[in-house]
Amino acid sequence: MTAWLATTLLLVLTFAAFAAALWLYRLNRGRPTLQALMHPLVTGPLMVSGILVASHIDYDQYREANQLFFFLLGTTTVALAIPLHQQFHHISRLFRPLIITLIFGASFAVASALVIAWLLGGSIETLISLAPKSVTTPIALGLSEKIGGLPALTAGVVVFTGVVGAVLGPLIFRWLGITDDRIIGFVTGICAHGVGTTRAFEISARCGAFASLGLGMTGALTAFSLPWLVIFFLD
Known part of the structure; x- marks a missing residue:
């Protein structure tokens, strides 16, 4: 063949x-x-x-x-700015609670994964590879490579995280009685990045826009802070 x-x-x-x-x-x-x-x-x-x-x-x-799909993954992530712009008038009024939720959610996502992996005996390389797990794939792969992780492991964990968030997220929100599309979308974007954002758009355009915001802000915060944290703790 x-x-x-x-x-x-x-x-x-x-x-x-x-x-x-x-x-x-x-x-x-x-x-x-x-x-x-x-x-x-x-x-x-x-x-x-x-x-x-x-x-x-x-x-x-x-x-x-399937390299074509890896290229389109980054393009699709950038295209999420369109619904984000359409819902910006709603988002601008919630800046303070969104920032607080972002800092807590993104920090907890990284810390919980690292603590669990450390307790299970994960190596330093494994811990570094897990750190970007709640960031969308294109950003996570770049981060993992720059900070000395294993991009293949990072990619697998990122996809797994997104799938689990997309599958269990709606069930957990329903169980907790949370029906506000803004809350569902933003939290889903932080915890389940691109996969969760796709699921959020199935709920509503506003839910998808807030998920896009959560995805983008988590990516930016992690990309800025994670390399410095790795240098601080490893050095």
Whole structure:
């Protein structure tokens, strides 16, 4: 099989798996709990992983074939500024509570992951790789590489964090009786970055805009502070 044909087939695999996962997700509309568990970013990767294992295809080969999606990931993140701009008149009135929530939420997300990993005996390299876990993938990969982490581990943890947040977030908000789209969106953006923001847009445009804000502000805060914190604690 030529390299071009292999790349094309792996791209088609990604499209097909996502289409099938999206169909399953929509099929369970009206059953919130089951639909949350059937999120495309849960079922889709499981389908792809199963096919890769069964076909004895190396993950690095699959990733290389899907570089297009890594490029579009960054482009999509930038495009989130559009709904953010549309909802700016609502956001500007809530600046103080948003900042307080951002600082607490982003700090707790990093600290909780590092403490758990440290208690389980994680190495310094592992801890550094986990630190950017609540930042959207393009930023997290760059941060992990700059501070001496393992980008592959960071990518996996970031995606896992986003999927867990997107799946369990709506259930937790419903259990707590939280219905304000602004709160749901902003907290989801902080905790579940890009994956959670996608889920937030399914709720409403305002929820998605506040999720975009949470995602962007968490990314900026982490990108600015994390390298200095790593230098401070390691030196």
